[in-house]
Amino acid sequence: MKTSAWMKISILFVLFTFLLAACATTPATPEVSEPETTDEPVVEEPFRVALIMPSAINDLAFSQSIYDALVKIQTEMGGESGFQFVYSENMFVVDDAAAAIRDYASQGYDLVIAHGSQYGSSLREIAPDFPEVSFAHGTTVDTFVDEGITNVFAYEAASDQGGYVNGVMAGLLTESNVVGVVGPIETGDAKLYIDGFKAGVMASNPEAQVNINYTGSFSDVALASEAANTHIGAGADILTGTAQMVVGAIGVAEERGVLWFGTQSSQTSLAPSIVVANQVYDWTVVLRDIISLIKEGTLGGKAYAITLANDGLVMDFNPQYTLPESVGQAAAEAIQGIESGSITTLP
Amino acid sequence: MIEDLFSTTVLVGILASGIRLATPYLYAAIGETFGQRSGVLNLGVDGQMLLGAFAAFYVALTYQNLWLGILAAIIVGGLMGLAMAYVTVNLQAQQGISGIGFYLFGLGMSDLLFQKLLGTVETVRGFPSLYIPFLSDIPFLGDIFFRQNILVYLAYLLVPLAWFVMNKTTLGLKIRAVGENPEAADSLGVSVARVRYFSIILGGMLSGVAGASMSIALLNVFQQNMTSGLGFIAVALVYFGGWRPGGVLLGALLFSMVNALQLWIQVKGIQIPSDFAVMMPYVLTILVLVLAVQRVRPPSALTKPFERES
Numbered sequence: 209m210k211t212s213a214w215m216k217i218s219i220l221f222v223l224f225t226f227l228l229a230a231c232a233t234t235p236a237t238p239e240v241s242e243p244e245t246t247d248e249p250v251v252e253e254p255f256r257v258a259l260i261m262p263s264a265i266n267d268l269a270f271s272q273s274i275y276d277a278l279v280k281i282q283t284e285m286g287g288e289s290g291f292q293f294v295y296s297e298n299m300f301v302v303d304d305a306a307a308a309i310r311d312y313a314s315q316g317y318d319l320v321i322a323h324g325s326q327y328g329s330s331l332r333e334i335a336p337d338f339p340e341v342s343f344a345h346g347t348t349v350d351t352f353v354d355e356g357i358t359n360v361f362a363y364e365a366a367s368d369q370g371g372y373v374n375g376v377m378a379g380l381l382t383e384s385n386v387v388g389v390v391g392p393i394e395t396g397d398a399k400l401y402i403d404g405f406k407a408g409v410m411a412s413n414p415e416a417q418v419n420i421n422y423t424g425s426f427s428d429v430a431l432a433s434e435a436a437n438t439h440i441g442a443g444a445d446i447l448t449g450t451a452q453m454v455v456g457a458i459g460v461a462e463e464r465g466v467l468w469f470g471t472q473s474s475q476t477s478l479a480p481s482i483v484v485a486n487q488v489y490d491w492t493v494v495l496r497d498i499i500s501l502i503k504e505g506t507l508g509g510k511a512y513a514i515t516l517a518n519d520g521l522v523m524d525f526n527p528q529y530t531l532p533e534s535v536g537q538a539a540a541e542a543i544q545g546i547e548s549g550s551i552t553t554l555p
Numbered sequence: 556m557i558e559d560l561f562s563t564t565v566l567v568g569i570l571a572s573g574i575r576l577a578t579p580y581l582y583a584a585i586g587e588t589f590g591q592r593s594g595v596l597n598l599g600v601d602g603q604m605l606l607g608a609f610a611a612f613y614v615a616l617t618y619q620n621l622w623l624g625i626l627a628a629i630i631v632g633g634l635m636g637l638a639m640a641y642v643t644v645n646l647q648a649q650q651g652i653s654g655i656g657f658y659l660f661g662l663g664m665s666d667l668l669f670q671k672l673l674g675t676v677e678t679v680r681g682f683p684s685l686y687i688p689f690l691s692d693i694p695f696l697g698d699i700f701f702r703q704n705i706l707v708y709l710a711y712l713l714v715p716l717a718w719f720v721m722n723k724t725t726l727g728l729k730i731r732a733v734g735e736n737p738e739a740a741d742s743l744g745v746s747v748a749r750v751r752y753f754s755i756i757l758g759g760m761l762s763g764v765a766g767a768s769m770s771i772a773l774l775n776v777f778q779q780n781m782t783s784g785l786g787f788i789a790v791a792l793v794y795f796g797g798w799r800p801g802g803v804l805l806g807a808l809l810f811s812m813v814n815a816l817q818l819w820i821q822v823k824g825i826q827i828p829s830d831f832a833v834m835m836p837y838v839l840t841i842l843v844l845v846l847a848v849q850r851v852r853p854p855s856a857l858t859k860p861f862e863r864e865s
Contacts, residue, residue, distance in 0.1 A: 264666070264779050266675045298666065298779060388822070394829050421821035424833030427783040430579070431814065433774050434572045438818040441568035455676050455776045462678075478678055478776075
């Protein structure tokens with residue numbers, strides 16, 4: 209019959225669009241960073257890493273922070289011949305991520321990184337099936353070692369530390385004594401950052417009021433921008449926020465001439481005139497140690513935290529913004545105090 | 556603390572935010588209304604919006620011309636509509652499934668193009684807020700209504716225009732006839748296919764503009780999946796609005812105002828968990844949908860392919 213032929217064609221078409229979409233968001237053939245084969249005889253097998261992350265490598269936030277670290281490690285280890293990595297980005301569907309994790313593990317990568325706390329339960333199931341592969345995930349402290357799983361590393365960011373430093377500066381810079389925070393979901397390093405930020409503001413300016421709203425999403429750019437408008441309407445003259453959706457809030461801050469403090473990655477390029485400083489995650493210190501442990505034969509069981517003291521957290525000041533000297537001084541003192549342990553960043 | 560919410564600052568803030576937030580919903584949902592009144596459910600709105608948002612952003616950034624960006628969004632959205640029309644009208648595919656296919660296509664393709672052509676999140680100088688002499692200076696009202704950008708005004712002008720086209724023109728009559736009883740319309744010499752093509756392409760174009768209103772007017776950035784499901788809410792708003800432009804406007808405003816309200820509730824430090832606050836607009840919309848809109852009947856031929864009996 210005529211209609212059934214059309215049905216088949218239309219089903220095929222729909223399947224094709226599914227396929228196209230799948231190709232774009234989750235590369236079936238993983239993107240290898242510079243697939244180059246070396247002609248010279250290989251002395252040592254390159255260290256191979258596979259990375260799964262929830263958003264894109266250029267999100268100016270969480271995913272970019274780990275991607276940048278892997279690029280750095282690659283340079284340190286002598287490029288392609290010493291270190292290779294592949295990645296799957298935009299794995300916001302946990303089931304897809306679990307399939308990718310299993311895929312990479314069975315392909316014999318030395319280390320499979322699941323960059324998101326939401327992947328933890330998948331990893332708990334997959335890791336025991338591949339005892340010779342090492343896994344890492346974050347941000348969390350749970351390596352599942354108490355469940356007898358020995359090939360999982362965990363890492364987290366003490367984002368409250370940079371949050372505190374940002375908060376100290378915000379408290380000193382605010383003229384209206386109102387500071388606004390655009391939060392995503394009340395969890396993980398977002399909550400740590402926001403708690404640290406609030407403590408920092410309170411430490412430098414107890415008079416100030418810190419208003420916080422959560423949008424209930426990591427990606428709702430439109431709501432994040434309206435959240436920023438709300439803060440400014442409520443009198444805030446300084447804003448901060450976390451997760452990839454904050455690009456919407458930064459746009460509002462720039463348009464309305466309000467200062468911005470960033471976290472996760474440097475957000476200076478988005479609005480050079482209003483970004484004061486960023487807390488930047490640098491996971492290289494963690495990755496370096498994980499890689500050397502794997503080379504020695506230890507495949508997991510250790511939990512890491514990047515901090516200001518171990519240079520995993522870096523305060524990145526925008527050179528185009530002239531920070532008053534006293535404020536810069538206060539920030540430096542806060543960094544010192546946190547590193548030496550004399551300041552506690554969480555209330 | 557509750558009484559803090561009843562100040563003029565908060566009221567002005569909520570209304571101004573709500574009016575802005577409703578803008579992309581209006582474009583997308585009015586466009587979807589046309590499609591559904593002609594009998595085609597398009598679930599690909601979010602994908603059309605994403606491609607429209609990217610097209611507008613990229614063109615505006617490259618050629619430094621915002622109206623050219625809007626044109627690009629209209630063309631891209633229209634092409635998506637054309638493809639959807641071909642699949643649903645000519646191939647008579649199941650509409651819900653093919654719509655989801657188009658959504659995934661738009662989501663993936665906009666992301667792919669973004670990665671290849673831009674590679675990083677950038678900003679563009681979008682449509683500025685308009686200053687209207689006298690009107691913008693009226694206390695409170697000026698802040699709420701008369702300091703928005705041009706695309707916000709156009710979205711609200713679209714509502715009466717869509718009502719007029721739908722109810723007072725021959726074209727609107729044909730669209731409604733095709734959606735209610737395609738056989739009868741066909742026997743009277745109305746081309747069901749042509750009317751549905753028109754409605755779906757128009758819907759695609761408006762979805763494209765909805766995306767553009769985000770990427771080059773309200774937010775001035777493009778990011779992967781920046782609509783984060785907004786297009787699906789727009790489809791829900793069509794049901795909410797009882798397939799009438801005025802109802803869609805009410806639904807979009809209600810949803811957006813409550814969203815703006817919950818942001819203020821959090822900022823004012825009222826002690827309810829943030830999870831409950833962000834739920835508010837959704838819960839309220841569902842409640843109103845269940846309680847008030849039951850009597851409205853969808854177009855009879857909605858989701859039913861039309862095949863001419865020979």
